[in-house]
Amino acid sequence: MPGTLLQRSGRELDATSDAIDEVNVLKGKLWDEQSEFDQEKDKTQFRDYDSACDRVKNFYREQHEKQTVDFNIRARVDFKSRVRARMGVWEAMEMLNTLIDESDPDTSLSQIEHLLQTAEAIRRDGKPEWMQVTGLVHDLGKLLFLFGSQGQWDVVGDTFVVGCKFSDKIIYPHTFAGNPDTNDAVYGTEYGIYEPHCGLDNVMLSWGHDEYLYNVLKDQSRLPQEALAMIRYHSFYPWHREGAYQHLMNAKDKEILAAVQAFNPYDLYSKSDEPCDPAKLRPYYERLIAKYFPPVLNW
Numbered sequence: 525m526p527g528t529l530l531q532r533s534g535r536e537l538d539a540t541s542d543a544i545d546e547v548n549v550l551k552g553k554l555w556d557e558q559s560e561f562d563q564e565k566d567k568t569q570f571r572d573y574d575s576a577c578d579r580v581k582n583f584y585r586e587q588h589e590k591q592t593v594d595f596n597i598r599a600r601v602d603f604k605s606r607v608r609a610r611m612g613v614w615e616a617m618e619m620l621n622t623l624i625d626e627s628d629p630d631t632s633l634s635q636i637e638h639l640l641q642t643a644e645a646i647r648r649d650g651k652p653e654w655m656q657v658t659g660l661v662h663d664l665g666k667l668l669f670l671f672g673s674q675g676q677w678d679v680v681g682d683t684f685v686v687g688c689k690f691s692d693k694i695i696y697p698h699t700f701a702g703n704p705d706t707n708d709a710v711y712g713t714e715y716g717i718y719e720p721h722c723g724l725d726n727v728m729l730s731w732g733h734d735e736y737l738y739n740v741l742k743d744q745s746r747l748p749q750e751a752l753a754m755i756r757y758h759s760f761y762p763w764h765r766e767g768a769y770q771h772l773m774n775a776k777d778k779e780i781l782a783a784v785q786a787f788n789p790y791d792l793y794s795k796s797d798e799p800c801d802p803a804k805l806r807p808y809y810e811r812l813i814a815k816y817f818p819p820v821l822n823w
């Protein structure tokens with residue numbers, strides 16, 4: 525019955541080529557989704573929160589409703605009350621790698637990739653070693669998520685000042701309507717609990733990976749002041765990008781603003797660079813890590 529056999533294999537062939545077509549369509553879709561994040565983008569396409577997906581919008585609603593003064597005081601007390609882990613920097617990078625940041629509209633890459641891309645972009649530009657290593661560690665504070673945070677809202681995302689009026693330069697400012705501090709007789713006012721030009725050192729920034737890592741590293745590294753400022757304020761976009769909170773700044777903050785702004789493009793725009801190979805880059809960065817950090821840190 526060669527005829528039937530032929531017909532059958534013909535049908536099978538059709539089915540196979542249909543399946544191949546389907547796979548290709550799916551692959552195409554996947555690639556489109558990927559490319560939305562990771563392909564070469566021009567600078568205006570980053571931080572586009574208007575067209576961000578619901579994951580990002582829901583994240584910020586929750587964060588803006590829950591970051592109160594009361595929560596921030598408790599988070600700091602909790603931070604000081606215990607050591608969460610003891611490990612070296614590279615180990616910390618590997619540990620962080622399981623986290624996918626819900627607040628980020630610009631990358632779907634893992635955290636270790638993002639840290640290496642940031643560091644490599646700084647290195648490519650011939651910047652000093654301390655700045656390269658700052659790029660390498662700047663988001664390690666996201667480990668908080670693995671150390672008993674309440675969710676992602678107290679770990680990632682942009683930061684802002686609590687204890688005074690929420691700035692309308694923060695993304696999705698309307699979502700602060702659901703934060704009890706908005707209508708507080710003190711916290712809801714222009715200066716709130718602060719004095720004019722008291723300095724950013726004296727204000728409470730919303731708790732998350734910046735504040736946590738700054739506190740971990742300030743006594744456990746040989747990083748210069750600018751590096752610690754880059755870490756502490758890198759998510760403070762309402763300040764370093766939008767120019768908010770001038771009424772709380774002092775002379776020192778003007779200097780550190782320049783450092784934080786110099787760091788920002790490496791953090792943000794390297795998200796569309798070629799992925800890095802951690803195994804290949806490890807020896808180079810282990811040398812830098814050894815220069816600036818003890819072999820084991822208290823986290």
Ligand SMILES: O[C@H]1[C@H](O)[C@@H](O)[C@H](O)[C@@H](O)[C@H]1O
Nearest residue numbers: 625627628680681682758759
């Ligand atoms: O979504 C991102 C991400 O969480 C970054 O690590 C943080 O530094 C940025 O400020 C934020 O916009």
Ligand SMILES: [Fe+2]
Nearest residue numbers: 662663758759
């Ligand atoms: Fe960050």
Ligand SMILES: [Fe+2]
Nearest residue numbers: 638662663791
């Ligand atoms: Fe980052």
